[in-house]
Amino acid sequence: MSGKSDDLVLVINSGSSSIKYQLLDPESSAIAASGMVDRIGEPNSGIEHHAEGRTVEHHGPIADHTTGLKLVFDMFAETGQDLAGAGVRAVGHRVVHGGEVFYRPTLIDDSVLAAISELSSLAPLHNPANVAGIVSARKLLPDVPQVAVFDTAFFHGLPDAAKTYAIDAKVAAAQGIRKYGFHGTSHEYVAGAVARLLDRDRLEVNQIVFHLGNGASASAIRGGHPIDTTMGLTPLEGLVMGTRPGDLDPGIVPHLMRSAHLDIDQVDELLNRHSGLKGLSGVNDFRELQRLIDAGDDASRLAYEVYIHRLRRYLGAYLIELDRVDAITFTAGVGENSPQVRADALAGLSRFGIEVDPALNTAKSRVARHISTPGSEIAVLVVPTNEELAIARAAHRIVAADG
CATH class of the missing domain: 3.30.420.40 (ATPase, nucleotide binding domain)
Structure with a gap:
């Protein structure tokens, strides 16, 4: 061994x-x-x-x-x-x-x-x-x-304005309703790796991290501390995902219950397992989605466009929230392996100091790397996540401290 x-x-x-x-x-x-x-x-x-x-x-x-x-x-x-x-x-x-x-x-x-x-x-x-x-x-x-x-630990200290939902405060307090955020182990690991790649102290780096897998989330991190993230009380909120819708009008839930006569468990099943890319195109695997798009499938093309639209919406929001951004990073299965998603998410943003180098973006690599042009004011990076290593280190620390 x-x-x-x-x-x-x-x-x-x-x-x-x-x-x-x-x-x-x-x-x-x-x-x-x-x-x-x-x-x-x-x-x-x-x-x-x-x-x-x-x-x-x-x-x-x-x-x-x-x-x-x-x-x-x-x-x-x-x-x-x-x-x-x-x-x-x-x-x-x-x-x-x-x-x-x-x-x-x-x-x-x-x-x-x-x-x-x-x-x-x-x-x-x-x-x-x-x-x-x-x-x-x-x-x-x-x-x-x-x-x-x-998964929620990294986002526990979100600012009150970011974690609070605008509903009755007593109900929220009684039911523990707040934004918790998820994929925190990955976001924290990647944030540290970005600082090392930039050769800077993580407390000096402002960054946006896109964790794009079957589940997907983004975070805005100022000086090593998250100030916002896309997932909320549950992992349903935010970006479009493989089988989850991300943001949607809350009124859709009672509408489905009244008009489609779905009970709460059926709505829960619909939103968790039959929405997102799968709900729009029939597939949640990004490779299969791309195959269908290449074959001319309109539903799959629309699903992809909705996916990119949501990414860009949160990118814009986080650019404003952070004010100064040093890096935008893609990680997890789709983020690490889809040059098309990275290119489309950041297309036409040179006026914001964001420029992706097409050759670097499409080059195959499994290591943390820059994919932005030398003239890009904001570094664009691909950083493989390693949640297992982060979990192992956390577990080892706790056991060692316990004696």
């Missing part, structure tokens, strides 16, 4: 039907193993596990997260990495919603687990799956400290 065993952290990102994981050294960032359990609960489930230069696969039904993680542990042993006896220092779990309760990495006990579960109404696609992963990992590694790292 690479690195000293007691320096390693197992990071688990448990989704509704998948588990992504990495075993890594938080100091050196060296990855000892990684993999993914996919399509949990379906007949064609599978696992792809990478370790020590080998790839081990499993194909066949995986009923639940506990079964999936047990198979993953078997694969670790098969590749010479017995997790149960290796002295792994901690398990770090990505948890999407921390509400008002959790705003820093937290050691997990029964009461913390119950509180995370209670927050599921605010992140119905995510927190229940996060809980399932935690429960499974605690069973398999009962003597290893487990740490929850929350």
Whole structure:
């Protein structure tokens, strides 16, 4: 096993039907193993596990997260990495919603687990799956400290004007209604990487970060501290996403309930799983969307245009909020891999000091890099995110501090 065993952290990102994981050294960032359990609960489930230069696969039904993680542990042993006896220092779990309760990495006990579960109404696609992963990992590694790292933590200190919704203040306070923000682990990691790429102290850098994946969010960060972000009480607000609409008129919800006779669960399902790019075009994978656009599909073209329109709207808002901007950065699956999105989002903005170099933008690379012209007043960057490393480092710090 690479690195000293007691320096390693197992990071688990448990989704509704998948588990992504990495075993890594938080100091050196060296990855000892990684993999993914996919399509949990379906007949064609599978696992792809990478370790020590080998790839081990499993194909066949995986009923639940506990079964999936047990198979993953078997694969670790098969590749010479017995997790149960290796002295792994901690398990770090990505948890999407921390509400008002959790705003820093937290050691997990029964009461913390119950509180995370209670927050599921605010992140119905995510927190229940996060809980399932935690429960499974605690069973398999009962003597290893487990740490929850929350997507909302980075945005906990948003200015009051940015986090407050203009509804009855007593109702908002009683129900915990405020802007929480998400993808915080990614935004914080990328903000630090941008400062290093610019060779500046992060407290001196004003920046806009676009985290564009199946879920998508943007943030305005002044001197290392976020002052605004697109996602809100839940991960539904803001940018157009793979299956979520982002901003929409709240009146649409009662309208659907009255006119389409949908109940609240059906509306919730519509907005979380059947909206966004998928609702407009039938697909939520950006590669498939581009294939349909190239084939002349009008619905897919419109979906793309709506997506870009929303990006540019928030870009303009954040340019004004920050006043001085040093960098605009793209990260996550779409942000890192779609030169077309980057080019279209920033097209025609030279008068604002934003110029993308076409050759740099289309060059294939997996490293953090500039894609702006030498004359661009604002640096345009692509920075691969590394949420797993950020989670591993946070978990390691908490366990070390706990003794």
